[in-house]
Amino acid sequence: MSRLIVSILLLVIGLNSQAVGQGAVKSYGLLTFRQIESESSWLQTGNAAGLSQMPELFPSELKLQFDRADGDFHSVFNGQTDQAFNFSSQSYRKISKTYLYGSFNYSKSSERGLNFSNTYDHVLNYPYLLADTIGDDTYDREFFKLEGIISSPVNSKLDWGVSFDYQVGVASQNRDPRPENKVLQTNISPGLLFKENQFKLGANLTYGYYNEDIDVSVVEEGAQQTLFQLHGPGTFNYHASSSFYRLYQQNRFGGGMQLEWKTGKLSNLLYSEYIYSIQTIDDGRKGNLAMWSAVKNDARLDGTNWNLTDVFSIDKGRKIHRIKADLNFASRLGTEFIQRLEKTGETDQEHWITYAKEQKYYSLQTNAELNYQFLQKDENNLMNSLFQSGLSYSAFDEKYYLPNQKLSYANLMFESSFLKLFALGESNISAEMKLKYRFNLDSEQNLAVTNFMVQKIYAPEFDFRTKNFVSPGISIGYQLPLKKVAGKYFVKSDFDWYHSISSLNRTVFSISTGLIF
Amino acid sequence: MKKLLVIISLLFLLGSCLKEPEYHSYTVNLVVDFGTNFLQDYREGAKVTLINQLKGYAVESKTDKNGKVQFSSLEPGFYSVTISHSVSIGSKKHYYNGQKNIDILDNKTETVEARESLFGAFVIKEVYYSGSTTPAGKAYYADQYLEIFNNTSEIQYADGISVLEHESSGTGVNMWGNIKDSIVVKMVWTIPGNGTQVPVEPGKSIVIAQDGINHRDDPKGNPSSPVNLGNADFEFYVPRISNKDIDSPSVPNLIEDLFGNRTFEVTYRVQGGSALAIAKIPGNTSEERKAYIRKNLIDKPFVSGSDTSYYAKIASKYLIDAVETVEDEAHAIYKRFPPELDAGYTYVTTGSYSGKCIRRKVMGISSGRVVYQDTNNSTNDFLKDVDPKPKIYE
Numbered sequence: 001m002s003r004l005i006v007s008i009l010l011l012v013i014g015l016n017s018q019a020v021g022q023g024a025v026k027s028y029g030l031l032t033f034r035q036i037e038s039e040s041s042w043l044q045t046g047n048a049a050g051l052s053q054m055p056e057l058f059p060s061e062l063k064l065q066f067d068r069a070d071g072d073f074h075s076v077f078n079g080q081t082d083q084a085f086n087f088s089s090q091s092y093r094k095i096s097k098t099y100l101y102g103s104f105n106y107s108k109s110s111e112r113g114l115n116f117s118n119t120y121d122h123v124l125n126y127p128y129l130l131a132d133t134i135g136d137d138t139y140d141r142e143f144f145k146l147e148g149i150i151s152s153p154v155n156s157k158l159d160w161g162v163s164f165d166y167q168v169g170v171a172s173q174n175r176d177p178r179p180e181n182k183v184l185q186t187n188i189s190p191g192l193l194f195k196e197n198q199f200k201l202g203a204n205l206t207y208g209y210y211n212e213d214i215d216v217s218v219v220e221e222g223a224q225q226t227l228f229q230l231h232g233p234g235t236f237n238y239h240a241s242s243s244f245y246r247l248y249q250q251n252r253f254g255g256g257m258q259l260e261w262k263t264g265k266l267s268n269l270l271y272s273e274y275i276y277s278i279q280t281i282d283d284g285r286k287g288n289l290a291m292w293s294a295v296k297n298d299a300r301l302d303g304t305n306w307n308l309t310d311v312f313s314i315d316k317g318r319k320i321h322r323i324k325a326d327l328n329f330a331s332r333l334g335t336e337f338i339q340r341l342e343k344t345g346e347t348d349q350e351h352w353i354t355y356a357k358e359q360k361y362y363s364l365q366t367n368a369e370l371n372y373q374f375l376q377k378d379e380n381n382l383m384n385s386l387f388q389s390g391l392s393y394s395a396f397d398e399k400y401y402l403p404n405q406k407l408s409y410a411n412l413m414f415e416s417s418f419l420k421l422f423a424l425g426e427s428n429i430s431a432e433m434k435l436k437y438r439f440n441l442d443s444e445q446n447l448a449v450t451n452f453m454v455q456k457i458y459a460p461e462f463d464f465r466t467k468n469f470v471s472p473g474i475s476i477g478y479q480l481p482l483k484k485v486a487g488k489y490f491v492k493s494d495f496d497w498y499h500s501i502s503s504l505n506r507t508v509f510s511i512s513t514g515l516i517f
Numbered sequence: 518m519k520k521l522l523v524i525i526s527l528l529f530l531l532g533s534c535l536k537e538p539e540y541h542s543y544t545v546n547l548v549v550d551f552g553t554n555f556l557q558d559y560r561e562g563a564k565v566t567l568i569n570q571l572k573g574y575a576v577e578s579k580t581d582k583n584g585k586v587q588f589s590s591l592e593p594g595f596y597s598v599t600i601s602h603s604v605s606i607g608s609k610k611h612y613y614n615g616q617k618n619i620d621i622l623d624n625k626t627e628t629v630e631a632r633e634s635l636f637g638a639f640v641i642k643e644v645y646y647s648g649s650t651t652p653a654g655k656a657y658y659a660d661q662y663l664e665i666f667n668n669t670s671e672i673q674y675a676d677g678i679s680v681l682e683h684e685s686s687g688t689g690v691n692m693w694g695n696i697k698d699s700i701v702v703k704m705v706w707t708i709p710g711n712g713t714q715v716p717v718e719p720g721k722s723i724v725i726a727q728d729g730i731n732h733r734d735d736p737k738g739n740p741s742s743p744v745n746l747g748n749a750d751f752e753f754y755v756p757r758i759s760n761k762d763i764d765s766p767s768v769p770n771l772i773e774d775l776f777g778n779r780t781f782e783v784t785y786r787v788q789g790g791s792a793l794a795i796a797k798i799p800g801n802t803s804e805e806r807k808a809y810i811r812k813n814l815i816d817k818p819f820v821s822g823s824d825t826s827y828y829a830k831i832a833s834k835y836l837i838d839a840v841e842t843v844e845d846e847a848h849a850i851y852k853r854f855p856p857e858l859d860a861g862y863t864y865v866t867t868g869s870y871s872g873k874c875i876r877r878k879v880m881g882i883s884s885g886r887v888v889y890q891d892t893n894n895s896t897n898d899f900l901k902d903v904d905p906k907p908k909i910y911e
């Protein structure tokens with residue numbers, strides 16, 4: 001048992017050089033992690049017990065990466081530029097009959113030219129965002145993330161598994177008003193996998209918790225800034241103060257089921273997952289002061305995410321054809337609290353008294369995707385080319401009631417990529433060509449109120465989400481075997497360029513280097 | 518087994534998405550009560566404004582011939598209703614104002630009183646209460662001032678006019694709200710003179726400074742202040758042993774008739790919340806005015822119960838003009854002045870130390886003289902967040 005614990009710890013930091021089992025004889029390279037992701041459909045299901053269904057590849061990686069995105073074509077909640085440094089490690093291992101995966105990531109990023117967001121993740125907290133209107137901010141973020149999966153057989157027919165991830169970090173803005181965001185995110189998911197002849201049946205449960213604590217301060221002595229608590233398209237409260245507290249808390253509950261049928265070269269994996277989430281948004285303020293002695297409930301957001309996926313595969317040994325169909329629904333229901341600060345009791349203490357809870361916001365995101373993948377492997381069973389092509393349909397329908405605000409759109413996205421590994425003496429070069437094209441099918445804005453927030457936030461954001469764009473990309477990697485170390489050194493660079501029909505552009509560049517062994 | 522999973526998935530599909538919101542929408546019927554002597558023919562066309570105090574937006578409508586108006590599709594919340602109406606009878610224009618806070622948590626019918634507004638020759642043209650920030654980032658509020666404007670075509674005399682501030686700062690319920698036809702004030706400071714010594718030309722004003730110095734140049738001032746008050750007409754000066762208040766030698770002092778809490782200087786609330794008025798209190802001398810005040814003292818025990826503060830009850834009939842500032846829209850629920858004095862409220866939205874002020878809107882130009890709008894509704898009559906411009910009329 002102690003050996004197992006030590007191995008897990010080493011896995012997490014990617015330093016376990018003594019690979020055990022069949023993986024030790026393999027010579028892993030630039031594409032090995034991508035191969036595991038592409039080849040093992042079970043890893044996409046969310047059932048940790050499915051880790052045992054991965055190919056017999058057990059690589060480790062240490063990586064340093066630099067990312068930079070720059071350009072006008074971005075969400076209104078993102079900055080003009082965003083650059084990040086990452087250090088990460090990840091490793092797959094098999095110890096006896098137990099499969100393990102561990103990863104660690106440290107990232108430090110700086111986002112510049114940001115205008116309207118005071119939250120760490122605007123997607124997660126939408127529509128209940130906190131924003132100031134002082135533009136051209138810089139947001140610095142520093143995050144750590146740990147992730148682990150373990151899967152082990154109970155007997156010849158039953159495997160168990162559990163996965164977890166844990167992320168903590170801080171983010172802060174460089175000018176008044178200055179939010180400091182402390183973020184904690186964690187997920188845990190136990191699962192089982194039952195095997196009977198050509199059938200495999202899996203089930204897993206999942207629980208997640210997210211906590212974002214925002215402490216906004218105004219450094220300039222005696223000055224106050226106005227903070228806007230957004231509630232949906234064009235609706236908001238605002239509060240001018242020299243400080244402000246906000247707390248987001250989200251609990252997620254759910255589970256999934258998986259069924260695989262396999263005969264000869266053919267297999268089909270059907271899986272589904274359902275998540276229910278409850279998010280509360282609370283402000284700490286008492287009158288014009290920021291303090292947690294009086295909690296003002298701003299809103300509650302209930303959410304559901306449901307997906308149904310089918311993956312059909314033809315495995316011809318060194319050639320694998322795969323067709324994946326995926327359907328996903330995400331709905332959100334927002335409730336606002338109508339409260340007033342009143343003196344109550346014999347001591348005349350001030351409390352926010354709730355007079356009503358009103359369901360005011362609703363959104364439904366629908367995604368349908370059809371994807372084809374063709375994977376080829378060499379004589380060592382290592383991937384040397386990958387072709388992917390897919391078409392996805394996404395629709396978003398968002399409503400706010402009283403005043404009645406409605407936004408909806410539907411987009412079609414075509415994506416294709418081809419990846420090939422070339423030998424160059426003892427070295428290898430990988431090259432990948434990518435192409436994305438988004439086409440807007442339909443969009444509608446029906447707004448009873450068009451105010452400052454609609455003009456500055458919601459209209460530009462809607463424009464960004466519905467704009468047609470084309471994005472070619474290229475990725476080049478180079479790997480060199482190291483004689484004295486059992487592994488390969490690599491350098492890899494990615495370049496993507498987005499061009500919208502309104503001539504707005506954005507370039508996304510990344511370069512990474514490290515060791516794979 | 519596969520069939521079972523498909524069935525379960527379909528059940529998930531049916532129940533996976535949340536239902537659309539079940540929200541409430543209310544209808545409010547308002548009846549404007551203009552009083553018994555008001556002619557039926559003039560009830561139509563009064564502007565009725567509903568302001569959602571949580572979100573700050575407003576909806577407007579006008580009364581029908583019966584003085585009624587209906588608002589439908591209202592979201593639940595706390596609203597303030599303001600009535601604004603003008604009626605021309607002969608050559609004279611009469612203004613009617615009303616204000617009431619209502620909680621809309623159901624369909625309801627409410628009556629809102631609107632009464633004819635009191636008018637005087639003088640109006641409060643500008644109030645700069647927010648203060649400014651020094652280059653070192655320090656708070657500075659000694660540059661506050663109040664400007665009183667002669668809105669008539671004749672010379673008016675300002676001596677004997679008092680500056681009043683309501684006892685409540687608008688951060689809690691006005692405990693004097695049940696006192697009719699009077700307001701309770703914490704200070705009365707009066708312009709000295711015998712009634713003919715401080716003439717104010719038509720279309721001109723007098724500036725009453727907290728400290729009458731050039732705040733930009735004075736060593737005790739703030740280079741970043743937006744104003745030079747070295748040429749102010751009067752200033753507040755609180756003589757105390759500590760002598761913390763600046764006494765400008767070039768600017769005459771107001772007469773202290775009442776200063777309830779007697780802090781070391783007179784300041785308006787920089788966050789907003791001071792409800793200010795100008796009045797002509799009975800009495801030609803400070804002694805006579807103090808005699809009136811003594812007869813109308815009203816006590817308020819300290820929260821701790823250890824002592825009592827005394828304030829003065831001033832009859833509304835002596836008030837010439839009034840303007841109520843609040844911190845923000847949410848604090849409008851603590852409104853203090855009755856509608857016949859100020860049916861609305863106003864504030865600097867950019868907050869304290871922003872260097873901005875509130876200024877009355879110009880209604881027009883008459884014989885080359887600026888005439889300021891005075892409907893006794895500061896929500897309608899005042900501009901927010903403007904640069905302080907004492908003695909500039911625009």
